[in-house]
Structure formats: structure tokens, C-alpha cells
Amino acid sequence: MDTRELLVERARAVLEHNWTGSFTKPAPSLYPHQWNWDAGFIAIGYARYAPQRALADLAHLFRGQWAHGMLPQIVFGDDPEARYFPGPDFWQTWRSPLAPRQPLTSGITMPPVHGIALWFLLQSAPDEQTGLEWIRPLFDKVVAAHRYLYQYRDPQEEGLVYIRHPWESGTDNSPVWDEPLRRIEVDRDRLPPYARQDLQNPEAARHRPTDDDYDRYVWLVDLFRRHDYDDKAIEAECPFLVQDPLFNAILAWANECLVAIGGMLGEDMRDLLEWNELTIFSINRQLWDPTQGRYAAHDLVADRLLPTHSSSALMPLIAGAPDMDQARQLLEWLDSAAFSGTPDEPAWLCPTFDMQHPDFDPERYWRGPVWVNMNWLLYHGLQRYGLGRHARRLKYDTIELLERFGFCEYFDPRKNAPVQKGYGTDHFSWSAALCIDLLAM
Numbered sequence: 482m483d484t485r486e487l488l489v490e491r492a493r494a495v496l497e498h499n500w501t502g503s504f505t506k507p508a509p510s511l512y513p514h515q516w517n518w519d520a521g522f523i524a525i526g527y528a529r530y531a532p533q534r535a536l537a538d539l540a541h542l543f544r545g546q547w548a549h550g551m552l553p554q555i556v557f558g559d560d561p562e563a564r565y566f567p568g569p570d571f572w573q574t575w576r577s578p579l580a581p582r583q584p585l586t587s588g589i590t591m592p593p594v595h596g597i598a599l600w601f602l603l604q605s606a607p608d609e610q611t612g613l614e615w616i617r618p619l620f621d622k623v624v625a626a627h628r629y630l631y632q633y634r635d636p637q638e639e640g641l642v643y644i645r646h647p648w649e650s651g652t653d654n655s656p657v658w659d660e661p662l663r664r665i666e667v668d669r670d671r672l673p674p675y676a677r678q679d680l681q682n683p684e685a686a687r688h689r690p691t692d693d694d695y696d697r698y699v700w701l702v703d704l705f706r707r708h709d710y711d712d713k714a715i716e717a718e719c720p721f722l723v724q725d726p727l728f729n730a731i732l733a734w735a736n737e738c739l740v741a742i743g744g745m746l747g748e749d750m751r752d753l754l755e756w757n758e759l760t761i762f763s764i765n766r767q768l769w770d771p772t773q774g775r776y777a778a779h780d781l782v783a784d785r786l787l788p789t790h791s792s793s794a795l796m797p798l799i800a801g802a803p804d805m806d807q808a809r810q811l812l813e814w815l816d817s818a819a820f821s822g823t824p825d826e827p828a829w830l831c832p833t834f835d836m837q838h839p840d841f842d843p844e845r846y847w848r849g850p851v852w853v854n855m856n857w858l859l860y861h862g863l864q865r866y867g868l869g870r871h872a873r874r875l876k877y878d879t880i881e882l883l884e885r886f887g888f889c890e891y892f893d894p895r896k897n898a899p900v901q902k903g904y905g906t907d908h909f910s911w912s913a914a915l916c917i918d919l920l921a922m
Contacts, residue, residue, distance in 0.1 A: 485920055488884055495888050495913035496526065500534070501558060504541040508890070508906040513563035515542055515556045518651055519911050521594035522854050526914020528598070528605040529921045535602055536615055539595065543622045545586040548579040550629030552593070553586035554648060566677055567702060577710035588702070588710050589646050592728045593630065595623045596735030599742060601918075613745055620746065624739060624753065630732065631756050633712040636781075640759030641724045641767055642732060643781055645715060646701050650725050650793075652833065652847040653698075654690040656840040657791050661780050664720040667696045673703050688844050688904045719782075726768050726776040727793035731858070733760045733800035764802045774810035790835035791847075792820065792855055798862025808866050815871065822896070830878045831856055832894035843893045844904055850891035853879055853912040857919065876919055888912040 499506045504515040505523050512519075520542045527535035545556035557569050569585035580586060599616045606612030634642035644650050647658045677695060690698075701721060708714040716722065736757035743750035770777040770786050776797050777789035795811050797803055803811060815821065819835040822828030826836075834841050834849045842848040856879045863872040882892045882903070889903025889912065 484884065485880075488880070489917055489920055492526070492883075492888065492913035492916045493530070495908045496523070496534075496910060498908060499910045503537070504556070504558065505534075505538050505910050506558075507910050509908055510564070511906040513560070513565055514558045515545075517542065517552055517554050517556075517591035518594045518854075521598040522857070522911040523914045524595075524598040525601045526911075526917040528602045529917050532602055532605055532615060535598070536619070539598065539619055542595075543619060545581055545584050546622060546626065547577070547581065547586075547629075549633065550625035550627075551579075551590050551633075552595070552626040552629075554589045554591045555587040557585045566675060567699070571673070571675065572702065573706045574710060576706055580710065588705050589649050590626075590630075591649055592651050592731040593623075593626055593735050594731055595619075595626065596739040596742075597731070599623060600738035603742060609745065613742075616742065617746065620739070620742060620748075623735075624743075627732065627736065627739065627753065627756070636716065639767065640756055640761075640763045641729055641779070643722045643724050644728055645705075645719050645722055646698065647694075647721070648698065650723075650728060652727065652791065652793060654694050654845070655791050655793070655847045656834060656838075657778055657787055657789055657793065658721075658723070659840070660787055661721050661723060661782065662694070662697045664782070665697045665700050667700055669696065672696060672699060675699055689846055722781040723787070724768065724779040724781065725793065726764065726778060726789075727796045729760060729764055729768070730796040730798075730800045730802065733757055733764065733797075733802065736760065737800070761800060761802050764797050764800065765804075765807075768797070769807065775814055790819070790838045790840070792831050792833045792859065795831075795859060796862065798866060799858050801865055803866075812868065812871065822894075825897075827896040828894045829882055829892065829896060830875045830894075831859055836894065843895050843898065846891065846905070849894060850904060851879075851882060851894045852891050853883070853915050857915045860919070876922075879919060880916065883912065883916050888916070 496505060499509060506513055507516050507519045520538050524535035524539050542556055545553050572587050574580040574586055574588045602616055603612035606615060630642040647653050705715055736753055740750045740754050767779055768776045775794040777786040777794060780787050818837050820831050828836060829851050832849050833847055833852055833855060856875055860872050860875050886892060886903040887907055888909050889907050890905025890909045892903045
């Protein structure tokens with residue numbers, strides 16, 4: 482067995498260990514429930530060798546879908562009080578008549594990768610008919626999740642949806658969110674009491690979001706539950722409403738996948754097709770920042786583009802949104818010291834934040850480390866534009882990190898770091914799942 486075959490075997494062992502019998506945990510202890518976009522990425526790995534497991538995982542996630550279509554960020558497992566904050570007692574989603582009573586869930590959503598996962602499952606089937614039979618029970622539910630986003634999160638009807646909490650972006654503590662979060666003035670005497678569960682030791686605290694970050698995260702959750710999770714009431718008062726290029730690029734790629742699948746199923750996909758055309762148009766009209774030569778998040782409250790130095794600004798490549806000149810500018814940025822390092826300070830592709838920026842932190846969560854899911858997305862974006870050499874480097878860097886340091890949650894991007902290692906939890910499911918997929922390509 483060569484080293485790559487051994488790596489696949491190790492990755493499968495991670496997924497098997499994290500399988501509960503009904504869903505796959507992101508990690509053995511730190512994340513004891515089911516997470517929304519994690520489940521989508523995990524399904525893509527399972528599609529390579531265990532498609533029925535992928536389908537079971539997704540079916541479990543969609544049991545938590547709300548009546549108006551929102552697919553929640555977390556579906557709590559059989560032990561909802563397992564060591565994690567915020568748990569269901571903090572979310573209090575029973576305040577909303579739209580939330581399921583069982584299973585209990587959080588009250589926000591995440592990037593909609595599930596249409597992409599259905600497409601990969603379809604491609605893994607022995608024939609088209611079998612694949613369509615696999616995914617048919619999930620298809621309408623995924624479409625409903627997209628319909629929710631366009632009906633409840635697109636106030637200008639411009640095809641761009643907003644997030645209302647940094648956790649909805651998936652890139653929780655990215656420096657991109659610092660500016661809109663600073664609008665939130667936290668009165669700790671009035672903030673609901675809470676106890677974090679993610680700081681197992683002093684080293685972990687250096688790698689996780691700060692307490693100031695968490696105060697603002699909790700403040701937003703308290704706002705949502707005070708409004709009983711009514712979307713319009715929240716939108717009217719929420720100080721954090723942001724159109725994220727990563728979220729909207731994933732939405733557009735997933736739209737594209739669903740339109741193709743719907744055509745095979747004989748479904749009327751006109752709504753989704755029209756939404757997607759508008760999303761692609763608006764990503765370029767609203768989120769392209771010509772002064773930076775990249776995409777940027779749009780702060781709806783301040784009505785301005787946020788200075789964006791994160792790899793999320795590259796992600797419209799996955800949707801085919803940039804024209805060739807825009808793609809060239811994005812590639813130049815990827816090739817620069819911001820992400821590729823310098824001869825004296827080489828980097829593993831792809832840091833999640835500009836290494837030359839003062840806010841770059843190579844160890845702290847989404848403020849600089851390499852994440853496997855972001856590399857997987859960017860790999861497909863580069864391939865879409867025929868940038869095979871860059872895609873191969875990204876793939877090989879990702880595999881080498883996993884071979885050296887294991888299936889960690891995230892990795893230090895500095896090749897010359899004093900101590901080279903992975904951070905966060907280990908035995909991380911999407912790192913294992915997407916490793917399996919990358920090695921199969």
C-alpha cells in the first residue's frame with residue numbers, strides 16, 4: 482500500500498470513528514452535533530466510497546429544516562446537552578412556530594453547499610438513473626433551502642443574500658467581520674450569561690475566537706430569540722447584515738448544480754435559473770471592488786464594501802462569475818506574497834487571510850490558517866478557469882499538510898514556522914472527507 486492509499490485508509494477511519502449511527506460528527510469531542518456545511522463536505526467524501534452513508538447523513542441534517550425552508554447551522558444530536566455552547570437551551574428556537582420541535586436546532590443557517598454535494602453524489606453513481614433515485618428524496622428540500630434564502634435574505638431582490646451572524650459565513654472570526662461587529666456595543670451586565678466550551682487549555686485559547694468576539698456572537702443570538710426568529714423583525718434591527726462573496730458564490734455554484742439535476746428529473750427550474758443569473762450578475766455589479774481588484778463583502782447597514790483581504794474574495798471563481806480580466810487579477814493576488822509567501826517566507830496554499838496584512842494571525846481560526854474545505858473550493862474554481870498548474874499546487878499542498886500533520890481542523894500556513902503543526906481539533910471529518918475526494922481526482 483503506497484502512502485496515498487494509506488492516507489485514504491486513515492481518512493476513512495476518521496469518518497467511521499465520527500459516525501454516530503445516524504450522522505457524522507465534525508470531530509469526536511469539540512463538535513458533538515451535526516453541522517450544516519460540514520455535512521455537505523462530508524457527503525462529498527462519502528460519495529467516493531459509501532454513497533448510502535452520505536445520503537443518510539444528509540437526510541438526518543434535513544430533518545432539522547424549518548417550515549419556511551431554512552436549513553439550520555446545527556442539528557443537535559441525541560444528547561442535546563452534550564458539551565457544546567451554545568446549546569438548544571440558549572438558542573430557544575421553540576420561540577418560532579417555524580422551527581421543528583424535534584430535532585432541536587440552532588436559529589441561523591450556513592453556506593448552502595448541499596446542491597453541490599447532490600451533484601457529486603450523482604456523479605459517483607454507477608449510472609444516471611441510479612444516481613437520480615438516490616438524490617430525488619433530497620432534491621426538493623435543497624431547493625426549498627435556496628428558496629428561503631432568496632425570499633427572506635435578499636431584501637433588494639438583486640440575487641444577493643445576506644448573512645446576519647458571522648457564524649452563518651462559516652468563517653466565524655475572519656477579520657472581514659471586525660468592522661460591522663464593532664457597531665455592536667455590548668453591555669455585559671445585560672448580556673445573557675454563558676460559558677464557552679471550546680477553550681480546553683491555554684493553547685486552545687490562542688487559536689480560537691476571543692471573548693470579545695463571543696460577546697458579540699451571543700448579543701446577536703439574543704437579538705434573534707427576542708424577535709422569536711422572525712426574519713423581517715430581525716432584519717429591521719440587526720446591526721450585522723452582510724452580503725458575503727463566499728456565501729453567494731457557493732449559492733451560485735449550488736444553483737447551477739440544482740438546475741442541471743432538475744433538468745434530468747424533469748422539474749421546472751425557471752425560478753432557480755432566473756435567481757442564479759441575477760446572483761452572478763450582482764456578484765460582479767455589487768461585490769467586485771475595482772480598487773482592490775478582487776471581490777468584497779457588502780455591508781448592507783453601512784451600504785459600503787468592506788476592505789477584504791481574505792481568501793473568500795477569490796471564491797466567485799467557483800461560480801464562474803469573473804470574466805477573464807477579473808480572473809487574471811484574482812490569480813495575480815493568489816500568486817502574490819499575500820497568499821503564496823515569499824522566497825524567504827514560503828507558504829502553504831492557501832492561507833485564509835493576507836499574510837502581509839497586520840490582522841493576519843497564522844494560528845487563530847479563520848484569521849490566517851489553511852482550511853481544507855476552502856482549498857477544496859478554490860481548487861474547483863481554478864480548474865473551472867483552466868488554471869491547472871495552480872490547482873495542482875493547491876491540491877499537493879493540501880495533501881502534504883494532511884500527510885505531515887494529520888486530519889486537523891486547520892493548519893499554520895508558514896512553511897518556516899518555528900513549530901509546524903495543525904491546530905484546532907484533530908480527527909476532523911471534512912478534512913478527512915475532502916482528502917478522499919482530492920485523492921480520487
